[in-house]
Each structure stands twice: as structure tokens, then as C-alpha cells.
Amino acid sequence: xxxxxxxxKSALAxxxxxxxxxMCGGFGLCGIPEVLIEALKDTGAKNLTAIxxxxxxxxxxxxxxxxxxxxKKMISSYVGENxxxxxxxxxxxxxxxxxxxxxxxxRIRAGGAGIPAFFTxxxxxxxxxxxxxxxxxxxxxxxxxxxLVADISLVHAWKGDxxxxxxxxxxARNFNPMMATAGKLTIVxxxxxxxxxxxxxxxxxxxxxxxxxxIHVPNAKKHIEQRTTRKREAA
Amino acid sequence: xxxxxxxxxxRAAQELRDGFYVNLGIGIPTLVSNYIPQGMKVSLQSExxxxxxxxxPYEGDEDADLINxxxxxxxxxxxxxxFSSADSFAMIRGGHIDLSILGAMQVAENGDLAxxxxxxxxxxxxxxxxxxxxxxxxxxxxxxxxxxxKDGMIEKKLLHRCNLPLTGARVVDMVxxxxxxxxxxxxxxxxxTLVELAPGVTLDDIKANTEASFQVALAKAA
Numbered sequence: 001x002x003x004x005x006x007x008x009k010s011a012l013a014x015x016x017x018x019x020x021x022x023m024c025g026g027f028g029l030c031g032i033p034e035v036l037i038e039a040l041k042d043t044g045a046k047n048l049t050a051i052x053x054x055x056x057x058x059x060x061x062x063x064x065x066x067x068x069x070x071x072k073k074m075i076s077s078y079v080g081e082n083x084x085x086x087x088x089x090x091x092x093x094x095x096x097x098x099x100x101x102x103x104x105x106x107r108i109r110a111g112g113a114g115i116p117a118f119f120t121x122x123x124x125x126x127x128x129x130x131x132x133x134x135x136x137x138x139x140x141x142x143x144x145x146x147x148l149v150a151d152i153s154l155v156h157a158w159k160g161d162x163x164x165x166x167x168x169x170x171x172a173r174n175f176n177p178m179m180a181t182a183g184k185l186t187i188v189x190x191x192x193x194x195x196x197x198x199x200x201x202x203x204x205x206x207x208x209x210x211x212x213x214x215i216h217v218p219n220a221k222k223h224i225e226q227r228t229t230r231k232r233e234a235a
Numbered sequence: 236x237x238x239x240x241x242x243x244x245x246r247a248a249q250e251l252r253d254g255f256y257v258n259l260g261i262g263i264p265t266l267v268s269n270y271i272p273q274g275m276k277v278s279l280q281s282e283x284x285x286x287x288x289x290x291x292p293y294e295g296d297e298d299a300d301l302i303n304x305x306x307x308x309x310x311x312x313x314x315x316x317x318f319s320s321a322d323s324f325a326m327i328r329g330g331h332i333d334l335s336i337l338g339a340m341q342v343a344e345n346g347d348l349a350x351x352x353x354x355x356x357x358x359x360x361x362x363x364x365x366x367x368x369x370x371x372x373x374x375x376x377x378x379x380x381x382x383x384x385k386d387g388m389i390e391k392k393l394l395h396r397c398n399l400p401l402t403g404a405r406v407v408d409m410v411x412x413x414x415x416x417x418x419x420x421x422x423x424x425x426x427x428t429l430v431e432l433a434p435g436v437t438l439d440d441i442k443a444n445t446e447a448s449f450q451v452a453l454a455k456a457a
Contacts, residue, residue, distance in 0.1 A: 170317055
């Protein structure tokens, strides 16, 4: 089976339908599948549920799909950088489900691993635990959280081979490996597409079994939200 | 004189121990990294997937793939490792991180913490805060003792009970404010204890600005 597609448009062609649940990797704008997100926008699919740690920023990442009002619901841990998001949420256009970041990560990991639910102490005694089963293990309370899966997962990786084996770069890894496991259809954009045998098998983070489609994005645009630097000391 | 932001950070840094793995929140907690004592090895964890966080990069060396949880560009160290968000929170929730230093809107005398939402206002989300306070071995809050509104009114932040939605129940071990330091017996019934005053701050100053009940056990004269 050929996993490599010529571009994002052809990788998504015929796959996206209104009302689908889409996972989208990245932390802030770091490691987001930017090219795939643009192609998702171009499909015109509406009423999407987007599972993503953040909601992009105004004009970038998932912010693009907020502009076109294609997202009905977000499942996220932090959405502070997006003014449009705030507007749409406050006006009731957009549903929002906040998950603690670690709970979100684990829900996705669990979903991809075939685990329908698990117990965590995160959020016990808070709004997050309301309406959920709480159980005591070894004298401590834990709240039950459900695993998450998606119709389509959009992932960004640094290097990938044509089999879909993936390696990530620095903190651009974040939610991408779990989301790769939790999509019924996982589509990956890779900055460097190589032939089998060119990746060190010991260094592969996501084995190709989790990946159905790959596109090559050799000139990925990357954005920095908070450019912080220090002065060079005089030699 | 009350402590400055930097002095609060320096006081919080006294809770660091050699070999600690530490997660620092945004704001004053970030400043704590400037006060790691010489010769002490402390590894900073960033919940977006990095252990062994280095300083900001030199101008021109910024890397969009290398950021901290505040989305600021940073650098790596020879000790650095990268991992997924799931592994990151396995460290946090699994009790492998020694110390979390973070900011707060309110802290209650039983250790309840509120720092993520004000009902009726736009909520940005809890990010990793709920996981951090639930899982990290020791939780230190660094915050101004009271909130000052624009009209000059003050709102107390150390309370009998938090009236904002909680980030965690019975999770705070210590509070460092601009006026002093409190410890909290979060698992027992010992409540809150004032253990230190900022220079020039009196017990009466603390009482006037604190709703929470607290005992006094000052280790040293201010």
C-alpha cells in the first residue's frame, strides 16, 4: 500500500466529512501540522470537533478554521492566545471542553491504546470531576476519564520514511505521537521524507503501523510566539 | 519593606535541594531559575516535553521547535531529554517531579488552590496546573499577598475557603507572598502556619491582609 501522497489536498481528498472529530498535534504553534490544517480548511467541512491542546493563534494553526467557523467544538487545555476563539466562545457559537493538559494527553494515549477509560487524581475535588465517577484506590480518590479517538489525526513530524516510521524534533514532539495512535485515519506531514533503512530503527518514536498517509513538506513554515533571547557576553 | 518579585523568587529558591527535578510556572516562578544556588544541581522540567531546560538563546539562535510551556524560545543542555506530552505528565502525575512552584489567585488554609478561572470572565484554561498540583511531591505557591484592583480596593487571597473554582483540593504545601511565608499541613489538620516575615513587615500587617486562620511559628526575627 502506497502511503505517500503528493500533497495535503490529495491526502485529505474524500476523507473529511461534516461533524467529524479531528485531532491536531502541536503545543501552541510548535509542532502543528500547518500544511494539513490549511488543507482541512480548504475541504470546507463544517461542525468539526477539534481535539488539540491549544486553538492556534489569530490567523495561524486552528485559528484559520475558527475564522471560517468550521469548528463547532474544541477539546483543549489552554486557549489563551486566540482572541477570535474568545469572541466565538462568549457569543455561544463555539463549544469548549477544557481538559487538564495531562488528562488530555493520557485520554489520547489511552484511546490509541484501546483503553476506554482510566482513573487519575488530577482534578479530584474540582469542576473537572463533576458528574464523573470517583473511586478510592489505596486511600486516595481518583476520577474516571475516558479515552479519546478521532476520525482523523493530523500530525507533524520531523523525519519520516515511506513506511510511516516517524521521528520528531525537540519540543515539537508534544501531542503528536499520541495523536498518531488515536486516529482512525492518521495523516502526517514530514519535513524530511526518506527511504526505508535511512532512519535508525532504535530512534523511531512512532512506528509506521499507526500512520496511513504521509506528505512531504520540505519548507515547513514555523512560527515563534514568544521570542525570548539573552545578550551575548563580551568575549 | 515587602519583598519584591525577585526577592519572592529568591525565597522560593530556598526550597530547592540538590538533585531536584522542578517545574516552574509562568511569571514570578520563572524567576526562581535565576536563584539556583551555585553548585546545586537542579533539573527544570517543561511540561510540553523537555527535561533539562537551558536559558534563553542568544539573539539569532532561536529555534521554533524549542520552546518552554510559556511558548518562549529556550535552549537545551547536555543533560536535556525530549519526550511526548503523555510521558511528560507521567513524570508529573506519577510523582517523579520533586517540586512545583506556581502562581495563584487564591489559597485556602487547608491547602486548596484556585488559579485557573474566574466565573463570568473569559477562561483561558488550566493547562497543566491541575496535573502539577495533583502529582508533584511538593507544591509552593508564589503570589502577591493581596490583589489590588484598579480602584485601589484590595482583595484578600489567603482565605478560609477559596470562592473561585479550585485547581486542586488540599494541594499547597507552602505559600511565599510579598509579606511572608506560610506552610500548610495539607494532609493533616494542622492548617496554615506563618513561618517567616519579610523585612519590616509586622504580624499586624499580615493579620490585616489575611482572611485565613493561621498559627505563628516564626523561625527567626525579621
